[in-house]
Amino acid sequence: MGAMTATVESSVDSFHVPVIDITAYTANGDPADRAVVAAQIDDAASSVGFMQIVGHQVPAVVLDEFTAVMDDFFALPLEEKKAYRTPPEINRGYAPPKSESLSLSLGVESAGRMNDFFEAFNVGVEAREYPALALPDDHYADNTWPSVDHFQAAVSAYFAEARRVARTLTRIFADALDLPPEFFDAYTDHSLDVLRMNNYALPPGEVDIDGELTGMGEHTDYGIATVLWADQVKGLQVLDHHGNWHDVAPADGALLINLGDLMARWTNERWMSTLHRVKPPIVDGTIERRRSAAYFHDGNIDATISTLPSCVGAGSRYSPITVGEHIGAKLAGSRAGQSNPYAQRDAARVRQAMVRGRGQQ
Template structure:
């Protein structure tokens, strides 16, 4: 089902890939087809849509319902669940972050992103035999919303399953041992970020350039994104052109993070993307998404795979903790990221083209 997704003629699409052979005991030939499709999409655009993931519809329905219930709370009530900027948990109100700073570059209009979010993640208590940093594996803050913790935890488990299935496919696509990524992800610092893009009329001057979420690449290994079908997500192609991306019915959007680009020496792409929800009748059309970030073990050292070094590695080795810490210091604390030179250059090139 996959096909070239970007070409100089200007056509652009995100391929739909059925991963069910890796979930429903498909044979070797069926799995090889899926792995080849993943390799093609990861090499060309860094985004794909997956179906056949087998997340039960009831899990998705209950998850999105409690997410709606939380974001419908009054802003002051939601702010009670804020945490310190360095703790990737709890509530983030509108205009409290700037994702473009995670790349070491500010958005063209220098306006903080207007999305609001709520984060949960893996806790240190899940691995009692390991001495894990409590800032990276922080205790979750659960809001007093009926069924919220149960419904969110159920989806978290399903998204984690999908992410681990994908890394198994990645191993096949990169001609690695089937369990290659297991040693890098057996206590992965995974985070689920629930996003809401909406502001009441009158809160901002809607000038057509309002940024829901600034230009950025994702931080870790792979992102599993549930999103509704409201326009807003945009992906930057190799020619510096932004394209709208909306999931087909039942699909999850998948994109690769910086660590996978580092591992593969950019054989696979960590694609720049942003969110600009449409303005309808003077108001921002509401959009929702939930991103599961599968980022790897905090102490894992990431260096270029031997099969991808070629003429030389573009990146120095770095631990997951160092990389994630620099990214969060940019987006949440306004500290430019010293490790994101290549990604920042791509953003600046797009800005120079006036896009």
Template sequence: MGAMTADPTGFHVPIIDISPYVRHGDPADRAVVAAQVDDAASSVGFMQIVGHEIPPAVIEEFTAVMDDFFALPLEVKKAYCAPPEINRGYAPPRSESLSLSLGVESAGRMNDFFEAFNVGVEADEYPDLDLPEEHYARNTWPDVAHFRASVSAYFTEARRVAHTLTRIFADALDLPPDFFEGFTDHSLDVLRMNNYALPPGEVELDGELTGMGEHTDYGIVTVLWADQVKGLQVLDKEGRWHDVTPADGALLINLGDLMARWTNERWMSTLHRVKPPIVDGTIARRRSAAYFHDGNIDAMISTLPSCVGAGSRYSPITVGEHIGAKLAGSRAGRPNPYARREAERVRQAMRRGGLGQQ
């Protein structure tokens, strides 16, 4: 297992080669990968993966059309906005506050300084199921050359990687190989493209500059492509923030709240945030794209029998209830009633001073 550049505190995000699973390799090699994932999920909640075999050309074309869209004038991009309850389309700067998805208000206003564009799984993909349109909404495709084709190609690859990861998770947790398939065969997946470098004059700043507020991801697992630019920070168990950048060719992987619920916190959904790097008074260019693998809307998530131990820390909840409450916090400003344990983790970090420090 590899590691990032040494951190003075010893913190690192491990690098794991998942090719034995991608290429259906030797069982012994797969067992090594599963053990590495278990260790990373238990100790850090983040990992880097290589050997995922997403073609470089797919990533290059995807990031090129992402750049083309974000280069459009703000008023043009705003034409692709959706209502807060619809997790699709364009989200302008300062229209969200990710800390509210935890039920914790870290600022008195929506102040997350990033813009985003979301696409996701549509109900039409599963005509035999009566899926709610508000969760499996139709995508809005901007009038940008090759955007739909290039984004869809990357979406397909990221979905494949996410399903490969849940197969690894099953082995790591001593579950049947197909355990997660029944929870993800019409998974509520969303790809969010983020941009942190905005032209001067589009947004007036007041208060502390926040790229993306402290939060945990909502679902099962997140597959993140990101520039090799500082900005992403991960909170360790001592309440200290650490910069995390991907190694060459690596994808960053982190676990969501549903996986923490499933495993009774054997595996953690780690708090993270984005603090845009400032160079000579301007925001350095940074882009990312997060594929959120969230599970079936009607799936009931309860503690795995092997992880109950002395008792479950969480009550059962459906994916729809959980995701709906998280989005109502981040996009509509309504406190999340289901995030008591996650919110307490934020408050503990605040008491230690962690959320105000690098």
């Protein structure tokens, strides 16, 4: 089957997030069709850092059951949800509104208030899945499962599908970067993956809506790639090269994909880890409901990420770093309010974005 490409237009005609059909990889297409897809991925990764994929073959019934139990959980009373909180260093369980600041993951001191207006629930890969490896319990922590009917089964089913999609993407990435087909396997065979379910609407009276409202602050994602399911509700905004913010909503049946900081490091910024944020719409003083679920494919905690030889060029912009060092510093920023010491380039980028994007608020 040949590859299909479309575009999602923003308010500025020159900005678009390409929609790419990856059926050539999910249905064993021929090499010529795969080469077309890999070229499209390379172009999107180099120019936007975001893309949308169709042909991913995630069953509709899996998505329907997953979103239903996500709704059931977020409909619980706030105090009941808070029973599933974990310490900041454990990236699991429930995060209530205004308990995080994603901008701090970039080391931006002025964004230090923990005021991101979203609630979330996280699950991830557990150490017990790899009994032969001595994986750290804090990063590969046991999941906390709420007492919601079918929640664990439905979330686990979607987790498995998102993991499959992420691994398919790394296979495409290898082709796009002229690497051996299995190149990324050694870096992802016990990948530190997390699924974060987000909700941006709360019943009236639970929070005060005053001043600047941040759904999710300006940030880049941390790892290799993010597989995002989202409502077709405005809120997600992506920064372009000129410092303008653009609304991006998924096309019918599409999953949004964006690259993380580790991929930008690997490729020496040939591929982009693009700044994005969520600005939930306010209608008559209340927030319009919006949901999303981000599967973060982050790589093995003990893997060292160094610039690919084919991307070094005149010199590498980044020193080698392990996945564990990188992710740990990012989470210490967003969840515990600690500035990220490894994010000098990222911090400069977000400060520039804040200045350029101020007129787009």
